[in-house]
Amino acid sequence: MVYLNFTDLSEEAQNRLLENSKKDVERKFGDAIRKYVQENHTNFETMIEEEAIRNLYSYKFIFNV
Numbered sequence: 001m002v003y004l005n006f007t008d009l010s011e012e013a014q015n016r017l018l019e020n021s022k023k024d025v026e027r028k029f030g031d032a033i034r035k036y037v038q039e040n041h042t043n044f045e046t047m048i049e050e051e052a053i054r055n056l057y058s059y060k061f062i063f064n065v
Contacts, residue, residue, distance in 0.1 A: 021052040021059075 026033075026048055033051065037044045 017056065018049075018052055021055045022048055025051045025055050 029051065033047050034044065036042070037047055
């Protein structure tokens with residue numbers, strides 16, 4: 001679960017969440033993504049960012065008001 005202060009939805013907070021998601025995706029699926037990138041000649045960073053955005057939807061957010 002991700003705990004957020006409802007008043008802190010700034011760009012910095014959103015970027016922090018995205019960076020955490022990127023690390024999470026790379027830890028979980030990094031080898032599979034590297035293999036896909038190599039086979040399909042795509043950009044690793046682009047794939048990680050796209051998967052990180054998708055990964056954000058799987059988080060459970062709790063907002064403190």
